[in-house]
Amino acid sequence: MKECIISFIGGGNMARCLIGGLIANGFPANKIRVADPNSETLNSLAAGYSVNIYQDNVAAIKDADVVVLAVKPQQMQSVVRSLGTHWKPECLLISIAAGIRLNAISRWLAHADAAIVRTMPNTPSLVQAGATALFANSHTRHDQRELAEGIMRAVGLAIWLDDEQHMDAVTALSGSGPAYFFLVMEAMESAAKRLGLDENTARMLCLETAFGAAKMALESGDNAATLRQKVTSPGGTTERAIHELQDGGLTGLFENAMVAAALRSRELADQLGQDHEQ
Ligand SMILES: NC(=O)C1=CN([C@@H]2O[C@H](COP(=O)(O)OP(=O)(O)OC[C@H]3O[C@@H](n4cnc5c(N)ncnc54)[C@H](O)[C@@H]3O)[C@@H](O)[C@H]2O)C=CC1
Numbered sequence: 001m002k003e004c005i006i007s008f009i010g011g012g013n014m015a016r017c018l019i020g021g022l023i024a025n026g027f028p029a030n031k032i033r034v035a036d037p038n039s040e041t042l043n044s045l046a047a048g049y050s051v052n053i054y055q056d057n058v059a060a061i062k063d064a065d066v067v068v069l070a071v072k073p074q075q076m077q078s079v080v081r082s083l084g085t086h087w088k089p090e091c092l093l094i095s096i097a098a099g100i101r102l103n104a105i106s107r108w109l110a111h112a113d114a115a116i117v118r119t120m121p122n123t124p125s126l127v128q129a130g131a132t133a134l135f136a137n138s139h140t141r142h143d144q145r146e147l148a149e150g151i152m153r154a155v156g157l158a159i160w161l162d163d164e165q166h167m168d169a170v171t172a173l174s175g176s177g178p179a180y181f182f183l184v185m186e187a188m189e190s191a192a193k194r195l196g197l198d199e200n201t202a203r204m205l206c207l208e209t210a211f212g213a214a215k216m217a218l219e220s221g222d223n224a225a226t227l228r229q230k231v232t233s234p235g236g237t238t239e240r241a242i243h244e245l246q247d248g249g250l251t252g253l254f255e256n257a258m259v260a261a262a263l264r265s266r267e268l269a270d271q272l273g274q275d276h277e278q
């Protein structure tokens, strides 16, 4: 991807995953800046990745080509407003915040023509296996779209959405999704231990199985249902287990969980998209 100065505003979990993924992909650490009020967070990022650290957001965005907003949705309004008077029209703004809509960001920045790309990445970006959806406002030029895509593609899959409203569903699927798989891993490991396996054996077999299943689903050309059927011998062990999961309502549970996540994304947008005086 094109070399440029990227300033992260907020250096928490998700920023760390993007920074780690970018550097592992060969992006120069000296072109990455991170601003965060927490000095422990900053020192840990400087020690781990040799990035440039700032306690002042405005200082961090000076001459930056790209600014990535990586603060909590609840902090977005005050952070974006405070950047507005220092904003350079040629800079690309990328938001990774759940829920917060492009029109709210643009209003808070008070630069009606600012190029802003709303994204929803996920934590596996750290190991360059991320999945990010992007949606750009109408002021984003083609080269700026390419720049945003290049940053996200450096850490995994990058997919453009044709409707910003789909961000709520994406957040429920791939944004939050790693947590669902981690929860399943926790549950499987714990059950394996109850069946008598030691912790290390349970963990290694569980993780390789999760990795193998995902790799096979990506590479085999078969859909998930076909792959599942190929494991499930009639009258065998898998069939018994799948019956238990389906009787327990697994499919409906996932639907409820993802609808709840998508609704929360929309609720955050409605609650936090309102203007309040700073
Ligand atoms: N954690 C995840 O898996 C994902 C998170 N996101 C989004 O990423 C954003 C950040 O989430 P996390 O990294 O999980 O949260 P986090 O709490 O780990 O990081 C937020 C960081 O912002 C810093 N901060 C607070 N006030 C600030 C200010 N005024 N200026 C600069 N920095 C400030 C905090 O010190 C903290 O280090 C959120 O908007 C979230 O919706 C998006 C996709 C996935």
Ligand SMILES: O=C(O)[C@@H]1CCC=N1
Pocket (backbone or CB within 6 Å): 098, 171, 175, 176
């Ligand atoms: O839980 C959250 O709100 C954020 C957004 C997607 C993943 N983590």
